[in-house]
Amino acid sequence: MRITRAIVIEPGAAGRRKLKEGLEKAGLDVSAVAGWEEAQGRAHLVVLGPSVERPARVARAVREQLPQALVLAAQETPGKAGFADGVLPLPISGKDLRVRLPELVQLRTLSRGTPARKARATPASEPVRSSGEPLLDPLTQFYAFAHFKDFVFVEVKRSRRYGLPLALALVAFDPLPVRAGRELRAQLHGGLALAIRRALRDTDFPVQYSADRVLLLLPHTDLAGAHTVARRVCERVARSSLTFDDQVIRPTVSVGLAALTPGREVSFADLVRQAQSSLESAQAAGGNRVEMLAETPGLEIEGT
Structure with missing residues (x-):
């Protein structure tokens, strides 16, 4: 699906005008209304402004009338919006949005279970599924890296080209007191997911990078923001416990971070190497830590 027409829903006049202008800079034909009941005509994209009351209810109404439309929640501080297909960071970057819209359509298509070959994405961002390889990791249900790597590469290139912040994290379990067989691995990775x-x-996008590494791609995020996200992951895992063979196990994870530096030609492979080095440093320091290749030292997360 090629997105050319959008509807903005925002009660505030000033906010409605800014959203409309931002979408028009991305080359879209935009109509803006204060409420969904005022909307007329068809659209490929519906943006819910930050002042919309009961956005989940509005999103449901939109999908009932426009089931194929992409629904985005406009937010000044990117966060969760489970009722939408994604978050639209504010202020809107026209160049960023032009690149991101095909990717969002592709992600929604994949999440609804449609084979990748049917998704109408740009060639550079379309994941290619190899015959016989699973699309999702069986333990975490994250996308397997083999099918998601093209999207990751494009995201890094896009951020580097337009000077947008982007961070990457590698997450891995710290050594356990018992040998992790298939059953224990299933419990551990299900809890980690x-x-x-x-x-x-x-x-943000979680991807199963390898059998024992989860890659977190964090667009529009600098190193400090990535550290906050990684710390939350560590804290949630450290608070958990499970019983296996009559033994209580309290798993912990370590996280290695890397981020794009403005002005430097950094590739995805460079970021992975940096994150891997940071992860190894975190584990060598005792685990249950977030480490980054920067002047800011690693932060130890106290388990409870």
Whole structure:
């Protein structure tokens, strides 16, 4: 689906005007209304402004009338918006939005279970599914890196080109007091997936990078913001426990961070190497930590 027409829903006149102008800079034909009941005509995109009351109810009404439309929640501080297909950071960047809209359409298509080959995404951002390879990791239900890597590469290139902040995190369990067989691994990774989903914002993407590493892609996020997200993941895991073979296990994770630096030609591979080095430093320091390759030292997270 190619997005060309949008509807803005925002009760405030000033906010409605700014949203309309921002979307028009992305080349969209935009109509703006104070409430959904005033909207007329068809649209490929519906943006709910930050002042919309009961946005979940409005989103449901939108989907009933425009089931194919992409629904975004405009937010000055990116956070969660489970009622929408994604979050639209404010102020709107026209260049950023032009690149991001096809990716959001692709992500929604994948999340609804449609085969990737049917998704109408740009060639650079379309994940390619290899025959016989699962789309989702069986333990975490995160997208397997093999199918998500093109999207990740494009996101890094886009952020570097337009000078947008972007951070990356690698998450791994610290050594356990018992050998982790299939059953224990399933429990551990299921719990980790829950902790990550509850800690992330709607603009963040968790990907199963390898059998024992989860990659978190954090668009529009600098190193300090990534540290906050990673700390939440560590704290949630450290508060958990499980019983296995009559033994109580309190798992912990370590997180290594990396971020784009303005003015530097950093590739995705460079970011992964930095995050991997930071992760190894965190584990070497005892685990249950967030480490980053920066002047700011690693922060130890106290488990409870």
